[in-house]
Amino acid sequence: MIVLFDFDGVVIDTEGQYTEFWEQVGRDYLHRDGIGQAVKGQTLTHIYESLFGSSCSAQVEEITRKLYEFESQMTFDYIPGVLRFIDELRIKGIRTAVCTSSNEQKMEAVLRKRPEAKRLFTAFLTAEHFLHSKPAPDCYLTGMKTLGATPADTYIFEDSINGLKAAKASGGHVVGLATTYPRERIRSLCEYVMDDFRGFDVACMVEKCGGTPL
Numbered sequence: 666m667i668v669l670f671d672f673d674g675v676v677i678d679t680e681g682q683y684t685e686f687w688e689q690v691g692r693d694y695l696h697r698d699g700i701g702q703a704v705k706g707q708t709l710t711h712i713y714e715s716l717f718g719s720s721c722s723a724q725v726e727e728i729t730r731k732l733y734e735f736e737s738q739m740t741f742d743y744i745p746g747v748l749r750f751i752d753e754l755r756i757k758g759i760r761t762a763v764c765t766s767s768n769e770q771k772m773e774a775v776l777r778k779r780p781e782a783k784r785l786f787t788a789f790l791t792a793e794h795f796l797h798s799k800p801a802p803d804c805y806l807t808g809m810k811t812l813g814a815t816p817a818d819t820y821i822f823e824d825s826i827n828g829l830k831a832a833k834a835s836g837g838h839v840v841g842l843a844t845t846y847p848r849e850r851i852r853s854l855c856e857y858v859m860d861d862f863r864g865f866d867v868a869c870m871v872e873k874c875g876g877t878p879l
Contacts, residue, residue, distance in 0.1 A: 667814040668754055668870075669805055669837070670786070672765040674824035677775065678742045680705070680845045686735050687712075690728055705825040705845065707799065708766045708792040736774050744844065746862030751785050753867055760812045762788040764804040764821075766828075769793055787812060800830035805837060820870055829854035838874035 674680035684701035691700025695716065704712045709732075713725050754761055765772070769791045776782055788811050795803035809819050816836030823829045824842040832839040833854055841855035848858045857873035859865060 666759055666818050666820070667809070667812045668759060668761045669764050669808040669819060669821045669832075670761065671821075671823045671825070671828050672763050672767060672772075672775075674744075674844045675822050675842055676744060676747055676763065676782075676785075677779075678744050678844065679739060680824065682735075682739050684845075686732065690731075694724055694728065705827060707827065709768055710792070711766075711798040733770070733774075736771060741775050741778050744842070744861050746865060748785075750862040750865060750867075755785075757867060759867070760787040760814075762786055762790055762808045762812055764790045764808045766792055766798055766804070799825070799827040800834065802831045802835035805832055805835035809835070809837070820874060823855070824851075826851070826854070840870065840874065 670676050673683060684705070686701070687704050688698065688701035691697055700716070704715075707715070709729075713728075717725060751761065763772075763786050772789060772791055788808070790804060790808055790811065792798075795807045797803045805819070805821055809816065819835070819837035820840065821832040821835065821837045822840050822842060823832045824845040826846065829839060829841055829851055839855040841851040841858045843851065843858055843860050852858055856875065
């Protein structure tokens with residue numbers, strides 16, 4: 666058994682901050698609303714391709730600079746209960762990995778502020794490790810391959826629509842966190858929905874997802 670985690674909105678409570686940033690980008694550069702919701706779960710490269718195509722390189726450079734400045738000021742608070750849950754996984758010898766659409770530079774910024782996060786996971790897989798963004802399942806299939814598990818033995822925690830679609834397409838067991846979207850919006854994309862990790866343990870994970878008992 667392995668457990669794969671998206672990062673923003675699953676381990677770290679940052680989705681609201683990113684939504685605010687990209688909403689402002691949409692207003693400032695594209696003169697429209699809704700960009701913050703539309704880009705969730707996308708790699709930075711894919712975001713730029715979908716918003717600007719191959720043009721506007723000067724704008725892309727400017728936005729990237731603003732993004733890195735924004736990230737340097739972000740708060741990286743943990744989702745309630747997630748540290749206790751990850752500790753339980755580690756005690757039970759269950760391997761874990763982060764599978765995120767964020768790039769290595771962003772993850773390095775997080776780990777500078779949260780250095781203890783390095784010990785939490787067996788592996789960190791960032792945008793550089795897979796070809797296609799969510800909702801393609803590449804990141805989770807890569808996670809399974811990296812940790813040597815089959816979809817039937819894999820549990821995935823996700824919060825975004827694109828991420829949940831990717832997790833479901835990978836064939837793994839999917840738990841949705843209602844940290845970014847309402848429960849009713851994500852219920853059809855996962856086997857179980859929860860608000861955070863408080864009161865949630867490994868036995869509950871297996872039971873709610875219909876997996877093989879430990």
